[in-house]
Amino acid sequence: MLKQILEKEIEKAVKKVSAGKVDFAIFRDEKFADYSSNAAMQIGAGVPRENAEKIKATLSASKNFNKYFSKVEIAGPGFLNFWVKEEEFVKNVGSVLKAKNKYGSNKTLAKKKIIVEFTDPNPFKEFHIGHLMSNSIGEFIARAMEFSGAQVKRACYQGDVGTHVAKAVTTLLAWKDKFNTVLKKGNLSEQVSLMSLAYAQGNKQYEESDLGKKMITEVNKKIYTKSKDIADIYKGGREISLKYFEEIYGILGMNPQKGNKPSSAKASAGKHFDFYFFESETGKHGKTIVEKFLKKGVFAKSEGAIVFPEEKSGLHTRVFINSENLPTYEAKELGLAEIKYKKYKYNTSIVVTGNEINEYFKVLLRAMEFVFPKLAKNTKHLSHGMLRLPTGKMSSRTGEVITAVGMLEDIEKIILEKVSGRDLKEKEKLKISKQVALAAVKYSILKQSIGKDIIFDLDKSVSFEGDSGPYIQYTYVRTQSILRNAKESKIKELANFNKIEGVNISHVEKLLQQFPEVVEMAAEKYAPNLVCSYLVELCHAFNAYYAENKIVSNDAIGKYRIALSRAVGQVLKNGLELLGIPAPDKM
RNA sequence: GCCCUUGUAGUUCAAUGGAUAGAAUAGGACCCUUCUAAGGUCUAGAUCUAGGUUCGAUUCCUAGCGGGGGCACCA
Numbered sequence: 001m002l003k004q005i006l007e008k009e010i011e012k013a014v015k016k017v018s019a020g021k022v023d024f025a026i027f028r029d030e031k032f033a034d035y036s037s038n039a040a041m042q043i044g045a046g047v048p049r050e051n052a053e054k055i056k057a058t059l060s061a062s063k064n065f066n067k068y069f070s071k072v073e074i075a076g077p078g079f080l081n082f083w084v085k086e087e088e089f090v091k092n093v094g095s096v097l098k099a100k101n102k103y104g105s106n107k108t109l110a111k112k113k114i115i116v117e118f119t120d121p122n123p124f125k126e127f128h129i130g131h132l133m134s135n136s137i138g139e140f141i142a143r144a145m146e147f148s149g150a151q152v153k154r155a156c157y158q159g160d161v162g163t164h165v166a167k168a169v170t171t172l173l174a175w176k177d178k179f180n181t182v183l184k185k186g187n188l189s190e191q192v193s194l195m196s197l198a199y200a201q202g203n204k205q206y207e208e209s210d211l212g213k214k215m216i217t218e219v220n221k222k223i224y225t226k227s228k229d230i231a232d233i234y235k236g237g238r239e240i241s242l243k244y245f246e247e248i249y250g251i252l253g254m255n256p257q258k259g260n261k262p263s264s265a266k267a268s269a270g271k272h273f274d275f276y277f278f279e280s281e282t283g284k285h286g287k288t289i290v291e292k293f294l295k296k297g298v299f300a301k302s303e304g305a306i307v308f309p310e311e312k313s314g315l316h317t318r319v320f321i322n323s324e325n326l327p328t329y330e331a332k333e334l335g336l337a338e339i340k341y342k343k344y345k346y347n348t349s350i351v352v353t354g355n356e357i358n359e360y361f362k363v364l365l366r367a368m369e370f371v372f373p374k375l376a377k378n379t380k381h382l383s384h385g386m387l388r389l390p391t392g393k394m395s396s397r398t399g400e401v402i403t404a405v406g407m408l409e410d411i412e413k414i415i416l417e418k419v420s421g422r423d424l425k426e427k428e429k430l431k432i433s434k435q436v437a438l439a440a441v442k443y444s445i446l447k448q449s450i451g452k453d454i455i456f457d458l459d460k461s462v463s464f465e466g467d468s469g470p471y472i473q474y475t476y477v478r479t480q481s482i483l484r485n486a487k488e489s490k491i492k493e494l495a496n497f498n499k500i501e502g503v504n505i506s507h508v509e510k511l512l513q514q515f516p517e518v519v520e521m522a523a524e525k526y527a528p529n530l531v532c533s534y535l536v537e538l539c540h541a542f543n544a545y546y547a548e549n550k551i552v553s554n555d556a557i558g559k560y561r562i563a564l565s566r567a568v569g570q571v572l573k574n575g576l577e578l579l580g581i582p583a584p585d586k587m
Numbered sequence: 588g589c590c591c592u593u594g595u596a597g598u599u600c601a602a603u604g605g606a607u608a609g610a611a612u613a614g615g616a617c618c619c620u621u622c623u624a625a626g627g628u629c630u631a632g633a634u635c636u637a638g639g640u641u642c643g644a645u646u647c648c649u650a651g652c653g654g655g656g657g658c659a660c661c662a
Contacts, residue, residue, distance in 0.1 A: 025603065038605060041642075048642075076606045077642070122662075163661050279662090305660050315590080315658095322660035329662050359591065359657050385592095386655080418625075436625090447611095448600055451592085453655065455599075464625050467600080467611040474625045485622050521603080533601065533610075540610090540627095547618090547627045587625080 002068055002084060003035065003517055009065045010039050010080075013058035017051050018043045033073070033081035034510065040078040048078030055080060089509040094497030096512055096567040104519045104574050109150035115275075115344050116142045116152060118352035119249075122159040123241035124168035126196045127248050129456065130354060132404040133387045135252055136445045137528065138352040139580045141382065144523040147578060153274040153344050154257060157336060158245075160238055161280045166220035167202030168195055170212075172233045173219070183236050188247065189405075191240045196401075217324070224283070224326060246270050248404060253438060253580050275343055277336055283327040286335025289371060290320045290327070298370040313366040315359070320367070329357075330364050337368060337375045348378050355383035355451060382526055385453035387445075411437040411462055418464070424586060435582040436470050442581050443469030446528035467536050469581055472572060475539035479569030480585045482551050486562045491554045493562040503560055507541040508568060515571050519578070528579060535575045542568045 007026060014022045024039035040052035052074040059065045059072050071083040096103045118138020121131045138154075145152045159165070172179050175198065182194050205212030222230050249272035256271040270276050290306055293299055300309050304323035308330070310316050320331040327335075340349060353361070361381045368376035415433040422429070440462045445454065447467065464470040486493065494500065515534070522530040542565075551561045573583045 025605090027603075027605090029606080032606070036606090041605080079606065120662090159662065302659080307659065310659095317659055319660040324660080326660085328660065332662095353662095354656095355592075356656055357662070360662085362591085388655085415625095422623085444599095452600090453593085463599090463612075465612080466625090468625085470625055471611095474623080478623065478626085481623060489622095525603085529601075536610075543626055544628085546622080550621055552622055587623085 001516055002088065002513070005064065005068055006035055006037075006082060009059055009062055010037055010055065012062075013055040014039050014043065016058055017054045018045065020044065028514065030507070030510065032075065032079070034084045035082040037080045037082070038078075040074075040080060049074060052078045052080055084513075086503075086505045089505045089513055090497050090500050090503055092513045093509060093564055093567045096570055097563065100570060101574055101577070103570060104515045105147045105149070106516060106520055107149040108520060108523070109145055109148040112145075112150045112348065113344065113346045114145050114150045114152050114348045114350065115155055115340055115346045116145070116350045116352065117155040117157055117277075117340075118142075120157045120159075120353065121241075121245055122162075122164055123238050123245075124165050124195055125199055125241075126192075126401050127245060127404050128401045129404055129407055130387050132252070132407075132441065133384055133445050133454070134352055134354065135249075135254075136442045136580065137382075137384050137450050139252075139254060140446060140528040140531075140578065141350060141352065141526055143578050143580060144519070144526075144528075147519060148523045153346075154254075154272075155275040155277060155340065156270070156273040157277045157279075157282075158242075159279045161220075161223050161278075161283060163206075163216065163220055164199070165234075166216045166223055167206055168199040168237065169202075169223065169230055169234055170205070170216045170219045171198035171202040172237060173230065176233070179233065179236070183240075188240065188244055192244050195237055195240065220326070221324065242270065246272060249273075251405065251408065251434075251438075252442075253582060275340070277339060279332050282332040282335040282339060284335070285339060286331035286333070287321060287327040289334050289338070290331045293371055298367070308363060308367045312370070313363045315363050315366065318360065318363045318367075330360065330367070333364050334368060334371060337372060337379065341372075341375055346378065348380060349375070350380045350382055352382045352384065355385055358383050382450070384450045387454050387456050408434075408437050408441060411440055415440075415464075415470075419587065422587075428586065432584050432587050435584045436464070436473060436587060439469030439473050439576075439581045440464060441469075442579060443472070443532060446579055447532040449527060449529050467533075469579075470587075472535050472539055472576060473581070473584060473587060475542060476569055476572040476576070476583045477585065477587050478546065479542070479565045479572065482562065482565045483569070485552050489552060489554065491552060491558060491562065493566065494556075494559040495563075497563075500556075500560060502557060506545055508538070508545050508564065511538045511541055512567055512571055515575070522578075531575055531578055535572060535579075538568065538571065538575075 003026060010024065010026070014024065022039060022042050024037055024042045026035055026037050028035055040055055041048045043051050056072050056074060068085060068088055069082050070085045073081045075081050116138055118141070119131055119135040121127045142152050142154050172195070179194065182191050186194070202216060206216050219230060223234060254272040257274045290299055294301070294306055298308070298312070299306050299320060302309070302317070305319045306321040307317050307319050318330050319328050320334070321327050337349070340346070358381075361383075365376055365379065365381070368379070412433045415436045416429060419429045419432055424432070444462055448454065511534075518530055518534040522528065549561060551565055552558060576583045
């Protein structure tokens with residue numbers, strides 16, 4: 001990459017000016033140049049502009065520098081501005097077409113084994129738009145790591161035991177007949193909605209009456225001990241949820257994983273993750289671990305529970321095993337860390353969750369430092385913000401939730417309306433509306449830096465214009481349409497990019513050259529928003545180019561423009577692929 | 588009360604300590620007998636307050652004010 005070449009050249013030049021280590025940056029701002037650097041100003045000694053002059057002189061004399069760059073200038077307080085030779089941009093168009101779906105990938109994480117845990121929906125509860133957020137972000141992280149050469153495994157961790165399950169099961173016990181009927185005769189969505197009703201009802205009971213709370217606590221114990229009283233209901237409900245989740249992963253565009261192994265015999269045959277972990281197993285293992293380390297003094301007994309005390313964490317005391325002798329989230333997570341490692345000897349374990357558990361996770365990692373120091377070091381907690389409604393936080397406890405499927409369906413209807421006039425088959429229209437809806441939703445999640453809350457206004461947030469997923473899809477469609485036209489007109493596109501004359505390098509070519517750098521930074525910083533804003537910028541540049549120039553024409557420049565369109569299409573497709581957004585050929 | 592996090596155009600979001608703070612929407616003015624107007628062109632509009640570090644601060648530090656989350660047996 002040009003950036004790396006430039007970096008080395010500057011490094012060499014700086015050494016001639018300063019003996020000490022200089023920490024400089026290379027950045028891009030098209031207002032000024034193709035690349036810029038602050039190297040001269042980062043040198044502690046001397047006058048910045050004089051240092052810049054010296055660096056410039058060295059670079060100008062470098063053969064390797066002159067091979068790729070046409071010019072270096074000094075500006076402002078001492079910035080070095082660099083211009084890339086125009087022919088490099090043309091050559092790069094050829095590189096895009098040659099590399100195809102590999103363009104932009106790199107090897108920075110080659111041979112690294114990474115496990116990414118995300119989505120983590122709980123059986124017996126709804127799959128709401130918050131899970132959609134975790135899924136979109138997690139899938140991006142996984143794909144970005146893969147694009148950087150890592151061997152990635154996807155993991156999904158599901159809470160199939162615990163109070164929340166007991167709440168639903170307690171209600172379902174009371175509704176036994178109704179539940180059995182729906183279980184036998186109802187379709188999946190009826191089954192699921194009955195369960196979420198049961199959960200909301202159970203939750204109400206738990207909060208409003210002591211008797212209800214007591215009942216649910218009893219049922220909770222029965223779930224842990226696998227009592228026969230609840231076995232059928234529990235098993236039935238669990239299966240429904242897991243089946244439903246798999247259906248959603250398919251809708252969200254996750255690819256089935258090859259050779260995946262459910263981590264326990266009880267697991268249903270999920271296909272979309274490599275590993276499925278369940279609290280029923282991590283709880284058991286976690287409890288054993290905590291008990292073992294209680295003896296070693298890592299944990300302490302307090303008020304009938306086993307806690308990780310504040311003195312050790314430096315944060316605050318957390319319960320790992322409660323006074324009912326059941327493992328809490330923290331103990332389960334401890335168990336999970338080791339179970340994961342046994343399944344897959346990872347170099348890095350990334351856990352994607354909502355940010356409301358940030359504090360717990362910090363305590364957990366401190367505890368893990370005592371228990372599994374190596375794993376603690378290699379675990380990275382990546383938290384995203386909450387998906388909030390303009391009316392406030394949504395709550396599955398009260399039943400005020402927007403489900404992922406419900407929202408996607410609503411948007412699909414709007415899009416179906418939009419494509420109604422197009423000359424397309426009904427089947428195509430349906431497929432396209434699904435693809436565009438997914439793009440609208442996923443993009444609105446991924447376009448901002450993860451970690452911040454998203455205020456999700458259904459009417460406003462999900463946009464089809466401007467800075468949106470559909471805009472990128474539309475531009476991709478435009479490139480494909482151009483290629484179809486060229487084919488119909490029997491115009492052959494350019495194949496040799498080494499000696500093309502009369503091409504005016506536009507913003508489009510420069511952006512194409514930038515893609516690999518963007519991908520690398522997005523992966524390094526876990527920042528899908530960088531890919532998003534890059535893609536929109538590329539779309540904008542290409543659409544402006546398209547408005548100004550006739551693309552399809554049977555002459556040298558036409559042939560070049562067709563090739564350029566194909567390259568733009570390829571990069572858009574690669575970028576969308578990273579974001580987990582489909583790229584339709586027509587819309 | 589304590590801890591974490593956040594504060595940028597009317598709104599929703601950008602900006603590895605750099606040059607003139609970018610987009611998108613909403614507003615105003617234009618462009619479909621050139622390849623999909625889900626598009627393009629022009630225009631107006633913003634860094635919570637007070638200090639500090641720095642050649643240079645939206646970015647780092649301190650304090651204050653506002654939003655969000657958390658503060659042992661839910662996850």
